[in-house]
Amino acid sequence: MRIGIAGTGTWATALAQVLVDNHHQVVLYGRDQNQIDDINSNHQNKFYFGDKLFLSPKIMATGDIAAMCQDADMIMLCVPTSAVGDVLIKLAPHINKKKIIVNTAKGFDPDSGMRISELIGHHLGKGKILAIVSLLGPSHAEEVILRHLTLITSVSNNLWAARFVQELFANDYFRVYLLKDVIGAELSAAMKNSIAIAAGIIDGLGLGDNAKAALMTRGLNEMVRFGRRFKARPATYLGLTGVGDLVVTCGSKHSRNYQAGFAIGQADSSAVFLKENTKTVEGIRTTITIYQKMRKSNLSLPIIEALYQVLFEGAKPSMTIATLMKRPLKSED
């Protein structure tokens, strides 16, 4: 099987390695010629993984999106959320027959607020899409590249396609489950990045393990209620794309969203972090989209509202927590 992968970042590279471990051919498409050369000549991706890690020599990269598409049985989108729209526009002219499109981005299109599978449908249309599958779950690329045990979910309305992707990726360190609830998985995967920023803030403020577990639980409650408004299934949030991804993102040193929150908590302000940070922190942009959708839907999501105030309205994290605590006592649901 030949698979084209848009992206040369950590996740693109790690998934490419899973596929070549399973005896498939992969071609990565990127825009940075240094990274492309590094992959092709040195079998490394030093920009992301440092100079100690060597990749399978079967992983190839190209700067030519047409070459990546050519003869590919399946196309994967492994780029940050904000880049998915641009990649799809570039990609569309080169897809000459219906293909399975696999997405791994976790977030919303910043311009339209669409979920990524909606965005793919919008840009490619039915003529170029055999099925859309999302590969989501608790999976830091930094561990997958080391072939550490990882469980992930192949999500699609199209069960045949989900199973196809499952079989393609599954091996003894990469275990793939099936899920049909596309809306739940996509909304959960996006929103958990916001909750991870909030969890990082709690830890940065030094509030302790009880407070962090509480924040994550009440955050999950908001994720479920937000999802339910858009017809997500609550049960999905008990699974790998829900609790699983939330746990790994709120706790791992590899999580940029958590680290961002931690820095904001330590400073008890988001000002310096937002000014100086240059890396992609998906949850910051996601918080805007969720906040807008929440307002439009007349939902009450106290943690999201508090986070929005901290990130964009100059609220002090420690004061915001105190305000959250003064809300009237109530039942869990």
Added chain:
Amino acid sequence: MRIGIAGTGTWATALAQVLVDNHHQVVLYGRDQNQIDDINSNHQNKFYFGDKLFLSPKIMATGDIAAMCQDADMIMLCVPTSAVGDVLIKLAPHINKKKIIVNTAKGFDPDSGMRISELIGHHLGKGKILAIVSLLGPSHAEEVILRHLTLITSVSNNLWAARFVQELFANDYFRVYLLKDVIGAELSAAMKNSIAIAAGIIDGLGLGDNAKAALMTRGLNEMVRFGRRFKARPATYLGLTGVGDLVVTCGSKHSRNYQAGFAIGQADSSAVFLKENTKTVEGIRTTITIYQKMRKSNLSLPIIEALYQVLFEGAKPSMTIATLMKRPLKSED
């Protein structure tokens, strides 16, 4: 309000302090005269909290269970699961009118396999019980005693009693939610200790954050399926007594269950740990009860089965994980 608390351990002491902070009278009942004297004379509980921590001087302790009961408007049971039965037998003759009984133990009665609220009903009978309330959730006593922010759940079939306990405890660092699903909360609070041992094993083996998040998620899935068999509500597992308690127990340095698993994982064997450990690790005994109930109910709970083999049948943790991974691929539910 006057509250009698059976126990002088970490949780008894921490909850006593919450109550005196809220201007209630408390009397702790214990069996260790040194601890009783330490609390009454030094306002310390050095055996559990070291010599740096001072308690509110309003916390009183006694070795006389009748004195603890006398004039108490409410009785709390804050002892390890295995001691609850004995305490109830001692307590029964001294309860001369119907009282609210609050339980905080997380596990099953080792002899009968009963849930703790069932055990209370069994020993005290309707004549002595106004209502049974459980106080459960992500709450390490080591943080509550420092008045760190904590969210917890007041669980009862009797909504009035749950609300009564909520009002009694709630303050600006201790936020109490209500829950009606007694079975779900009790089963979840018990079983999460087993999953925390398994999570500790994963970390002790050095398998990484992806693997640990996966274990916790699939563990939660087993908790939900086990609970459903006994009429627990799946939604409960999304809350503080489910995910919340699971997260704090699988991640906190204060969790004995997690620490036990970590030691077993590091040694890649349970033999030395089980021989040398003298502390109460609730999850070890709980695993036996859940395993027995699982067999009796014809349920399949692969993580519980694997854990049972590691703890009691000499299985090697690393090999057991490899076997778990070879199970056929399937859907998430």
